[in-house]
Amino acid sequence: MIYTTYKYFKAAVNVIIWMFLTSFLIICTYVLYHQESRLLGIDFINPLYEYVKHLPVWAYFVLYFILFSISSVIVFICLSLYFDIKVSQELNIKRKYYRLFTHILTSYFIIDLYKDKDPQKSVINKIKPFVKKRIQILALFESFLRIQEILTKDLSNDFKLLINDLRLQKKLESLIFNKDFDDKILAMKVLSYLQIHTYDKQIIKYAKSENFALRTEAYAALIRLTEKDELLLNFISEKQKLSTIDINIIVNTVLRDKKLNINYTALLSSVNPYKIIIGLILAKHRYIKTNLVLVLNYIGSSNNLINKLAWDALLTIVTNDECVDIIIDRFEKEQDDIKLHILKKAHHILSKRLFNFLTNIIEQQNLMIKIEIMKIFFINDFDLLETFVNSQNEEIIMAFKETSCMYINS
Amino acid sequence: MDYFYNTFTSFFFVYSVLLFLSYVFIAVVSTLDLSFHLKKSRYFRFNTIKEYKVIPSISIIAPAFNEEASIIENIRSLLSLEYPKLEVIIVNDGSQDNSLQKVIDHYSLVKVDYAFCNTIDTAKVRGIYKSTEFAYSNLIFVDKENGGKADALNVGINISRSDLFLAIDVDCIIEQDAILRMVKPFLEEDKKRVIAAGGVIRIANSCTIKDGRVVKVNYPNNLWAKFQVLEYFRAFTLGRMAWSRINGLLIISGAFGLFDRKLTLEVGGYDRTTVGEDFELVVRLRKYMHKVLKQKYKVAFIPYPLCWTEVPSKFKTLKNQRNRWTRGSIDTILKHKDMFLNPKYGRMGMISFPYWVIFEWLAPIIETIGIIYFITILIFASINVNIFLILTLFVFSFAVFFSSFAVFLETLVFNKYKGYKFLFTVVLISLAEIIIYHPLNVYFALLGNYSFFIKKDTKGWGKMTRTAFDKTK
Numbered sequence: 007m008i009y010t011t012y013k014y015f016k017a018a019v020n021v022i023i024w025m026f027l028t029s030f031l032i033i034c035t036y037v038l039y040h041q042e043s044r045l046l047g048i049d050f051i052n053p054l055y056e057y058v059k060h061l062p063v064w065a066y067f068v069l070y071f072i073l074f075s076i077s078s079v080i081v082f083i084c085l086s087l088y089f090d091i092k093v094s095q096e097l098n099i100k101r102k103y104y105r106l107f108t109h110i111l112t113s114y115f116i117i118d119l120y121k122d123k124d125p126q127k128s129v130i131n132k133i134k135p136f137v138k139k140r141i142q143i144l145a146l147f148e149s150f151l152r153i154q155e156i157l158t159k160d161l162s163n164d165f166k167l168l169i170n171d172l173r174l175q176k177k178l179e180s181l182i183f184n185k186d187f188d189d190k191i192l193a194m195k196v197l198s199y200l201q202i203h204t205y206d207k208q209i210i211k212y213a214k215s216e217n218f219a220l221r222t223e224a225y226a227a228l229i230r231l232t233e234k235d236e237l238l239l240n241f242i243s244e245k246q247k248l249s250t251i252d253i254n255i256i257v258n259t260v261l262r263d264k265k266l267n268i269n270y271t272a273l274l275s276s277v278n279p280y281k282i283i284i285g286l287i288l289a290k291h292r293y294i295k296t297n298l299v300l301v302l303n304y305i306g307s308s309n310n311l312i313n314k315l316a317w318d319a320l321l322t323i324v325t326n327d328e329c330v331d332i333i334i335d336r337f338e339k340e341q342d343d344i345k346l347h348i349l350k351k352a353h354h355i356l357s358k359r360l361f362n363f364l365t366n367i368i369e370q371q372n373l374m375i376k377i378e379i380m381k382i383f384f385i386n387d388f389d390l391l392e393t394f395v396n397s398q399n400e401e402i403i404m405a406f407k408e409t410s411c412m413y414i415n416s
Numbered sequence: 417m418d419y420f421y422n423t424f425t426s427f428f429f430v431y432s433v434l435l436f437l438s439y440v441f442i443a444v445v446s447t448l449d450l451s452f453h454l455k456k457s458r459y460f461r462f463n464t465i466k467e468y469k470v471i472p473s474i475s476i477i478a479p480a481f482n483e484e485a486s487i488i489e490n491i492r493s494l495l496s497l498e499y500p501k502l503e504v505i506i507v508n509d510g511s512q513d514n515s516l517q518k519v520i521d522h523y524s525l526v527k528v529d530y531a532f533c534n535t536i537d538t539a540k541v542r543g544i545y546k547s548t549e550f551a552y553s554n555l556i557f558v559d560k561e562n563g564g565k566a567d568a569l570n571v572g573i574n575i576s577r578s579d580l581f582l583a584i585d586v587d588c589i590i591e592q593d594a595i596l597r598m599v600k601p602f603l604e605e606d607k608k609r610v611i612a613a614g615g616v617i618r619i620a621n622s623c624t625i626k627d628g629r630v631v632k633v634n635y636p637n638n639l640w641a642k643f644q645v646l647e648y649f650r651a652f653t654l655g656r657m658a659w660s661r662i663n664g665l666l667i668i669s670g671a672f673g674l675f676d677r678k679l680t681l682e683v684g685g686y687d688r689t690t691v692g693e694d695f696e697l698v699v700r701l702r703k704y705m706h707k708v709l710k711q712k713y714k715v716a717f718i719p720y721p722l723c724w725t726e727v728p729s730k731f732k733t734l735k736n737q738r739n740r741w742t743r744g745s746i747d748t749i750l751k752h753k754d755m756f757l758n759p760k761y762g763r764m765g766m767i768s769f770p771y772w773v774i775f776e777w778l779a780p781i782i783e784t785i786g787i788i789y790f791i792t793i794l795i796f797a798s799i800n801v802n803i804f805l806i807l808t809l810f811v812f813s814f815a816v817f818f819s820s821f822a823v824f825l826e827t828l829v830f831n832k833y834k835g836y837k838f839l840f841t842v843v844l845i846s847l848a849e850i851i852i853y854h855p856l857n858v859y860f861a862l863l864g865n866y867s868f869f870i871k872k873d874t875k876g877w878g879k880m881t882r883t884a885f886d887k888t889k
Contacts (some may be wrong), residue, residue, distance in 0.1 A: 148459075405531055
């Protein structure tokens, strides 16, 4: 309530200031254009009238703009001087508080001594005098985020205690409604790390925002806030588009937060291609073999990224020669960039059948694929590699020479 | 006579009003976009990009021609840039100095049989070198016959095996996290394909440089460089930022630009027949997206100072550079003249390309005609002195206003140049600019037009002398 009142008050003040400035400009224009004028019972005599009375109207506006430009130059110089000092000062202050809070919080989070009440109180007393201004509070939250993002330990309970005692919870919560979206991002990050669910609806709203920076951070926050791993990506609707950065942030947050009971079937059978992409990356990094059939479904997909990631997942999860059949079956049907990707991931496969297959097809491939095939031979079957030394194919010779150069493949 | 007088006067009046409005538009749009960029990046840790599971690989391609004085430090600086999938390709474009041997000795290079396809036709590659030391395993040094900057870049594109390539001048100093910042637009866009990205370039003259890093930013001592600092503020912080916001950016500086490699190969790489190869490539890429691929796309711009370069500090070098820029612009405009006011090319055809023609290429010519016209009516007819004084004062005050606004944004956002001394000097320079630097720029542009149309010089580069940055060595 207080916040809403404050918000409306601030907006009203803003409108009044702009109205005042606009009225001032209009009045100035009017007064300076006439010889004499009377406004609100006050008489104005224009001292410049003699100089401007013969000018056409447009020239009068140009004159007005000249005055505006000159005064703006003075204002900009003064503001530049002010900000030159202020920006440096703020940066120094921010750094100072950031270092101070990082030092205190690191000890508080890590050292067992602070689990007792008295030392805890001493930490609060140390911090309290320095969390009065906005810049200080933001530095405290940023310090917490930095530490939490480095350490794998869950620090939420300790920090929650701290901000409760420092009475900063309301300030943190107010940030999520702030007009500036960078404040919203900070609030979402901290709230999600602290597992405070009061503002989940607001974060879901931000996850549908047109502002991609806000949206991406909302996704990450929602993943951290999801308690049931199987519902992890439910906030992404079936039609929602994701950028590469969204996908990366979602994947990294899932992996970092150790969400283990992910419903891979739901992800990999989704109609949303972005959910499939996330599912494939997660399956690869978690070595999930149970959904291998679903992964196989996407081999040869018309979506190039899905196809590539499906191969990536398959060749990472299946480490032996079990995937040779599918490579032989699919290889020639794939585009060159996918072929190259398959070969790069197939260096570990020790299979005579695969080598024979590659020997048969090498001549029809492009140079990059030839090089990759040679590399597979170089790693697994040096004798086979040597058979290409006298090849009549110029590209095969180039590929051979590159593969056998120790300085290129070191 | 009256008819001519009215026509001429109305033309110059409309032209000036449009130019003035375009500057106001640029100032407003760039301020909005800058504010958005700052807010979105405030809590974003660019270092985390290194941990991403899906990121493009990048090749840095740096053509080098007679860079003996600084090449060792410059390569070291490039090798130390932060990015997980990075290779550095230095293309020695037939240097006549000792740079090849210097690099071979310093980085323990040996000639290797590195395979590549000549997808883009280039001058002959004499040899490809790799280091015997593991620490430099991502360095590829290419020695080729001289063919010009565009040709050297094309060789780099042929040799590169990455998804994106960063075209840079080898003598530039790149910020440590520049690539992480540059790659972000390619990752965050979900509705459009990002085909290229550019960043802000700042002037390194007089800055303190140590181990390939700018450690202290100083306002240049040289007068020509002082003018160019102000010019770069306006061009990058205001101009390019605004054009990028409306997706109308036509130029990415040849000194620092990230491009989609596959797409560049599809359009045939850099044009070797022009000296404005950076401008031409962006225009051609955009044209290709409209005409052939018919996909939504974007040319992104990052408002952070990511690259530091040495600018001409001698009159003659500056003259040659501006002459070359003008010839490059004209060449590109004429090559792609079918885009002018062509709705098929969207905003590029209807706004940015016509703007470039009318307010970049033709501006010096129109300005000169205006001055001649003014002198003529001064001789043969009478002018209204009051109006003349008002308009002159308007041009002066607006020019200083626009420059001071650019300086204000620079101080507010980046604050790289510090101290009241800089601010006062820069204001004086902005006044002097109107009297000294601007007329000279008009003169250089006219010379460029003369060289292009009369002397038919479309490929000459002129001479650019550089010094080694790192004075601590």
